[in-house]
Amino acid sequence: MFDFHNWESGFERSEMGDTIGFDSNGDGLIDTYYMELDTNQDGSVDMIFEGHDYNQDGSVESQTIYYDYDQNGIYEEVVKGYDSDGDGLMDDIATYHDFDGDGNEDMSIREQLLDQDGDGQIDTYIVNVDSNADQVFESVEVYDLKEGPDTLGLNPVMPEGIGNLSGACADELYNFDPMKADLSRVSGNPAQAMREWEYQGNTERCALYSQKFVIEEFTQNEVHIEELAELAQKNGWYSEGSGTPLLNMDKILQHYGIQSEMSFYNEISDIQRCLESGGRIIAAIDADEIWYGENDDLFTPCDGANHAVEVIGMDYTNPDEPMVILNDSGNPNGCGEMVPLDIFLDAWEDSNRQMVSCIYGSK
Amino acid sequence: MVRTVSIERIKKNLKTNGFFLNCKIPIGYTAGFPILQVRNESLCILFPYLKYQTTGEIDRTLVFPVRYGILMELPTEKIIGFEDYEYREIFKNIDFNKPVGFFRHDAVKKYNREQYKTLYDELMKEYDKVINALLGNGNYSFDDERRMRELLQILIEPSLLSVYQAIDMDFYYKYLSKGDESYGI
Numbered sequence: 001m002f003d004f005h006n007w008e009s010g011f012e013r014s015e016m017g018d019t020i021g022f023d024s025n026g027d028g029l030i031d032t033y034y035m036e037l038d039t040n041q042d043g044s045v046d047m048i049f050e051g052h053d054y055n056q057d058g059s060v061e062s063q064t065i066y067y068d069y070d071q072n073g074i075y076e077e078v079v080k081g082y083d084s085d086g087d088g089l090m091d092d093i094a095t096y097h098d099f100d101g102d103g104n105e106d107m108s109i110r111e112q113l114l115d116q117d118g119d120g121q122i123d124t125y126i127v128n129v130d131s132n133a134d135q136v137f138e139s140v141e142v143y144d145l146k147e148g149p150d151t152l153g154l155n156p157v158m159p160e161g162i163g164n165l166s167g168a169c170a171d172e173l174y175n176f177d178p179m180k181a182d183l184s185r186v187s188g189n190p191a192q193a194m195r196e197w198e199y200q201g202n203t204e205r206c207a208l209y210s211q212k213f214v215i216e217e218f219t220q221n222e223v224h225i226e227e228l229a230e231l232a233q234k235n236g237w238y239s240e241g242s243g244t245p246l247l248n249m250d251k252i253l254q255h256y257g258i259q260s261e262m263s264f265y266n267e268i269s270d271i272q273r274c275l276e277s278g279g280r281i282i283a284a285i286d287a288d289e290i291w292y293g294e295n296d297d298l299f300t301p302c303d304g305a306n307h308a309v310e311v312i313g314m315d316y317t318n319p320d321e322p323m324v325i326l327n328d329s330g331n332p333n334g335c336g337e338m339v340p341l342d343i344f345l346d347a348w349e350d351s352n353r354q355m356v357s358c359i360y361g362s363k
Numbered sequence: 364m365v366r367t368v369s370i371e372r373i374k375k376n377l378k379t380n381g382f383f384l385n386c387k388i389p390i391g392y393t394a395g396f397p398i399l400q401v402r403n404e405s406l407c408i409l410f411p412y413l414k415y416q417t418t419g420e421i422d423r424t425l426v427f428p429v430r431y432g433i434l435m436e437l438p439t440e441k442i443i444g445f446e447d448y449e450y451r452e453i454f455k456n457i458d459f460n461k462p463v464g465f466f467r468h469d470a471v472k473k474y475n476r477e478q479y480k481t482l483y484d485e486l487m488k489e490y491d492k493v494i495n496a497l498l499g500n501g502n503y504s505f506d507d508e509r510r511m512r513e514l515l516q517i518l519i520e521p522s523l524l525s526v527y528q529a530i531d532m533d534f535y536y537k538y539l540s541k542g543d544e545s546y547g548i
Contacts, residue, residue, distance in 0.1 A: 207390065241460035242430075243389035264379045284390055288417050296475040300415040300424050300466055301483070301518075304378060306391040352378045 029056055044071045059088050074103050084226050089113070091122070092198075105133045114201040126199055126332060173290070176325045176336035182317040188275035190313035190325045190336055193217055197327045197335035198225070204243035207308040208232060209329035210282040211252040214310060217280060218258060218360035228252055249282060249308060250356045259359045266353045268324075268345065272314050280358040281311040284351035287330055290339050305351035312336065367500060368438050370397060370408075370490045377410070377433070382442040388412055388431050395429060396519055397490065398527070398534045399497075406437045406497050411530065413523070415466060422472060425462035428454075429526045438498050453529050464522025471517060479518075486514040512538050 021030035035049040047067050051060035060083065067077040076098050081090030091113040099106045107130065114124040178191045196216040200209050208228050215223055232238035237248040250260035263270075271281050287307035292298050313325035315338070324344040328334030339347075348354075374394050377383050391414045398409040412431040417424045434444030448454045471479055489511035496503035515538045519527070528535040 204389070204391070239389065243391055245384075245387035245389050247384050247387060249390075292417060292419065295421075296477070297421045298417070298419075298424075299476040299479065300417060301395075301479075302393040302415050303374070304391075304393040306393070306414070308390060352375070354379075 024052075031056070033060070046071060057086070059083065059086060061086070063090065070101075072101070074098065074101055076101065084224060087120075089122075107131050107133060112199060114199075124201065128335065173331070173333065173337050173339065175333065176313065176315065176323075176338055180317075181315055185316040185319075186313055186325075187272050187316075188311075188313035188325070190315075193280075193310065193312035193327055194336040198329060199332050199334065200329040204241060205229060205238075206330055207244035207249045207282070208238060208252065210308045210310045210327070211250070213327050213329075214253060214258065214280045214282065214358050215256045218358075219256065223256075231255065244308070246284060246305075246351075246354060249284070250358070253356070253358055257360075260356050262354065262356045264352045264354050266355050268314075268341065270357075271311055271324075271355065274357045275311070275313060278359075280360075282308055282356040282358070283311050283348060284308050284354045285344070285347040286350035287328075287347065289347040289350075290326075290328075290337075290343060291331060293343070303350060305354065309334075309337075311355075314341075368440075368491060368494045368498065370487045370494070373408075373435070373440060374410070376440070380442065382445075383433060386431070386433065386445045391416075392431060394433075395523065396486070396515060398531045399490075399493065400434075400531060400534070402434075402436075402443075406494065407434055407443070408437055408494070409434050409531065411527070416462070422465060422467050424466040426464040426466050426520050426522055427461070428457050428459050428463050429523060429530070430459045432530065437494060448526075448530075454526075464520050466520060468520050468522070470521075482514060482518060486511065486518060489514065515539055 020034045021032065023030055024032040031053055033049075033051045033053070035051075036045040037047040037049065038045055039047050046069055047065060049063065049065050051063040053060050055061065062083070063081050065079045065081075066075045067079075068075050070076070078096045079093060080095075081093045083089060084091050093111045095109045095111075096105045097107045097109075098104060109130075110128040112124075112126040113122045114126070176190045176194065178186075193213065196213040198209060198212070200206055205225065208225060212223055212225055212228055215221075229238065229240070232244070232248075232252060233240060235251065237251040238244045246262070250258075250262060253260045271283070274281055284305035285307055286302065286305055287309075288300060288302070307328075307330055309329070310327040311324060312327050315323040315325055317323075322341040323338045324341055326334065326337040326339060326344075328337045331337060377394070392412040393414065395411040395413050398411065400407045400409055410433045411429040412433065413429045414427045415424050416427070428448075430448055432444070432446045432448065433442060434446075435441065436443050448457075449459055467474070467479075471482075474482065489507055492501060492507050493503045493511065495501040519539065524535070524539055527539055
């Protein structure tokens with residue numbers, strides 16, 4: 001089996017033998033490479049590798065590997081990988097399985113390797129599993145790969161160490177499951193939106209991720225977070241380590257041609273109306289109220305919003321307990337995060353009910 | 364009739380104030396305990412902005428340095444100044460992205476959410492009293508001043524004191540210093 005986790009993408013082209021190079025964008029430079037391999041040495045090609053080196057640095061930024069073990073022309077496994085930081089390691093990997101050979105996906109797994117403390121070492125491994133190909137991750141697991149208590153690598157200027165910051169939230173929130181919901185009572189298309197969710201790790205990139213989700217949902221094209229961060233920093237919309245001001249929460253959307261409008265003092269009906277008309281919503285909230293609830297001993301003096309999330313749906317399956325569905329990049333389990341409406345309203349109030357409503361194309 | 368000033372109302376309104384939004388303070392920064400100042404014989408209030416990062420562990424919420432200041436004239440509530448302290452010489456060695464302390468600090472560890480809020484609300488009322496008295500609308504007694512000092516010294520994170528001292532020496536010695544120094548604004 002090809003070990004995509006440890007595959008070194010910085011290759012010498014002269015050593016690639018059967019590699020075929022293409023100029024995919026017509027700029028005269030080879031940026032896409034294909035390679036066919038016979039991994040079990042039975043004389044037939046059973047694996048095709050496709051890699052992209054758009055910035056011509058000799059390292060592949062993204063790759064797709066197609067496996068056709070029985071050589072019947074249908075891929076049993078497709079692995080897509082992205083190298084987000086250019087270190088030669090694929091750190092964002094999606095694997096699609098077709099177990100019954102009907103050409104359709106039966107299961108998918110998304111894996112992320114993160115360097116949360118920026119020390120150049122991978123310290124967190126996240127696995128999302130969609131076991132029935134319903135486009136919803138049924139399980140999300142977060143592994144701390146670094147020993148020791150200081151998992152976020154934060155360095156307070158006092159002698160005491162900080163405790164085990166696994167990133168897991170104190171309150172157990174559950175995730176939207178379309179199989180259990182009465183979809184006629186659900187606003188928006190949370191199942192589709194959940195496909196775009198990613199965990200931001202220990203970064204200040206919540207507004208960037210929220211915009212990324214919206215862009216990918218509207219355009220159906222993947223955009224990479226590092227590209228967005230670079231774009232936002234270059235234009236002064238975002239600062240690494242500090243974050244994004246409210247007024248800049250839609251700048252990247254506009255850059256991608258998505259119409260957006262920021263407003264305050266909105267009602268929940270405004271969110272619902274936007275979702276039902278095919279729009280998307282990004283809202284600023286006090287995340288602590290959602291993640292940690294009303295724990296009497298866990299609170300801060302903060303009385304403002306501290307986090308941006310995408311609101312991807314409203315679920316009135318149980319009319320007595322309406323839920324707001326979030327794509328929350330700040331919670332490792334934030335894919336389709338279900339939040340009781342009253343708790344969401346309290347958390348939203350801290351931004352004076354600010355939201356960015358987004359419309360794309362003719363919708 | 365003189366308009367009554369309310370710190371809590373001002374803080375809430377600030378979040379949607381056009382000038383404030385254009386200061387481009389990132390999401391997550393919140394107003395700390397305000398500093399009273401007199402500038403050109405006008406009463407002003409300076410809102411220091413800082414951020415907290417909840418780690419999920421009790422008493423291990425990270426406190427970051429005061430990064431921004433919003434200066435407002437009273438009672439007009441007109442914003443007359445904004446400063447990013449990263450560019451002030453005295454703060455040149457501070458890494459604003461590194462935490463400087465934890466919340467809850469020792470003086471408030473015995474208070475739960477509700478008890479802390481009760482003290483906080485009481486302190487905000489003391490702010491309202493002194494501001495309105497200075498604007499000629501109400502009284503402010505020696506006991507009020509003593510209580511305001513007491514509450515500030517309980518509630519403010521000790522790790523922020525040096526920044527408060529650097530921002531406004533007068534306010535620091537009047538309300539925050541535990542020594543005997545005390546003189547009027």
